[in-house]
Amino acid sequence: MQRRTFLRAATGLAALKADSINRARAAAPSVNDRTPEQAARDEDFWREIQQAFTVDRNIINLNNGGVCPSPKVVQDAMRRQLEFSNVAPAYTMWTVLEPEIESVRARLAASFGCDPEEMAITRNASEALEIAQLGIDLKPGDEVLTTDQDYPRMITTWQQRERRDSIKLKMISFPTPPPSMDDLYQRFERAITPRTRVIHFCHITNLTGQIFPVKKICQMARSRGIEAIVDGAHAYAQFPFKHEDLDCDYYGTSLHKWLLAPHGTGFLYVRKSKIEKLWPMMAAPASMNANIRKFEEIGT
Template sequence: MRRRSFLAAAAGASAGALVHTRFGPETLRALEAAGRQAGSRGPEELARDEGYWGEIQNAFSVSRSIINLNNGGVCPSPRMVTEAFVRYTWQQEEAPVYTMWQILQPQKEHVRQRLAGMFGCDAEEVALVRNTSEAMEILLLGLDLQSGDEVLTTTQDYGRMLTTLRQRVRREGIELKFIQIPTPAETDEEIVEGFRGAITDRTRIILMSHQINLTGQILPVKAVCDMARERGVEVMVDGAHSFAQFDFRHEDIGCDYFGTSLHKWLLAPKGTGMLFVKKEKIPQIWPLMPAPERMDDDIRKFEEIGTHPAANFVACGEAITFHDTVGAKRKEARLRYLKDTWAERLSSLPGAELHTSLNPKMSCAIGNINLTSVDPAAFRDYLWDRHHIIVVSILHDEFQGLRITPNLYTTMEELDYFCNVFEDVARNGLPKSA
């Protein structure tokens, strides 16, 4: 429906100075044609059809002289999203007090509704924020806690969130407790048990990632939320990587609080994120920047941050349309297939340790692999300096390795090139001068 109405609006150019007619619809038409050709084949079968995915690779303006396997950091937008963002930016700059505040700003409401549709919640539970960091800091700093109250999290949660909580430890005397997640974990039970066993009478909040950024491990959010709710513990979910990478809706995770970055897997403009707070929980979370009392139960109190751009948020509409046109299940299957392709090939090499489960419930696009004989940071530098391959080296107290994260635009040739280089290093080590 949305896609059809988008195309119809685009076709009637006169109807909308706001709707660009040249590039976005062309991309969508190509994707739709590829989708029609794909016919009724299921996502897993289609994941292997390089002809179909070639259309999607072409929808990006990424540099092909770089092999970017770090889509865990931030992701490039498809061309149609960048074009929309640039177009809205020009419009924003025409007379910002009018075109930004009165024309573009109200369109954010439609984006709010579409995000709520994707997530499966009420639009009045969705705040548009700048990124996961902002979303999670609103949550982690916004709930009143007393000295001695405990927050439970994992040793693999995101550094900035732990820094946020450590500030509360220093400032208010709360206590921070950690559990370890096995690397990799193969069952939901071992993770739920880890949290259950660490809850005490003083535990008020659990902070957990939906997908751990270091390894790509997917955690059983629903089971943890159900267990914690019975014990009166709030669960705040860092969904930086899960949203729009793999297909799920709010009912599948059942949490009351969730933060994500739209500039990661939704492929939206940079500086866009989403905060979900369940309706009845909104009054108890203080916004980071104060809002008037009359907004206490209004999700928009979290958006009271002073003057900020609207163009990036409005262009999230195009990112959602791109996502819907590819199809969430197809996207998930392709991303998992890309990960499986390199992981299955490389994990049997001598000295290779895969820190990511290949159980489809436990991982999707992101994986972490180590070569015991090679320093990950030196390996990362070698890949970049010699081959223009971007990966991240992860040095954690519990494990180390390279985080490899392809995306929809990654070609099989690029993955193959990376695997060849990796195999060469596994067999021969890094060149002496590297």
């Protein structure tokens, strides 16, 4: 989903009739037929969008990727839910609000193009990816392949497994920009050995915005019995795609980046056939082994 599409979708929520959002909705069609460059220069359009946010106009913030300001309508909803939660927490949080996670799961799954039973809601991309990274059974000597431009926390996670489980992390390098998508693909292919068990890479890197040929790498990995984890922190909702365009086994992303969802939200996609063997980061009962909700057993 693109920002423009998101703004239109967000403004379609009947319950959220804030004037600021109505103004953004009214402005959105004016850039429909224009190039991003033309839209970027239209100060009248951006003034209308600005009204949907509460950002400090004294600061020029160029990092909306790491964490995005939530639109006012999202902040209002969070405040409303927080107040409602505190009315009678054991009832309002557990009995009323918690079951509503299922409608969020269904809508996120529809947007990503997967079965809701493959969609776990997490607190961010770090948690989603670490569930996959720490939850796959690996033996000493097993190899994990990633790049030296992957996200530092995700590399740290594999390095901790190196110390703890004696696995081996191999990091490939690539020039920026790379000569071609095929060149990126071949760098992974060349680095595979008989001990490679996992390939972990970014859909789009945070450092340079390099996009990877995700589907080609994932399908090559699968044909060799290697699992593919894709870090989608900067891809989801920045440009349109569905799971079928990626064909990965695991996909982790934050929702507080390009989707402009509340801070502290993310999702983990796990291919259905992989759920049972993936350990949750926080313990869940054996009866939940094949249940995607085992990754959400984090307490209150």
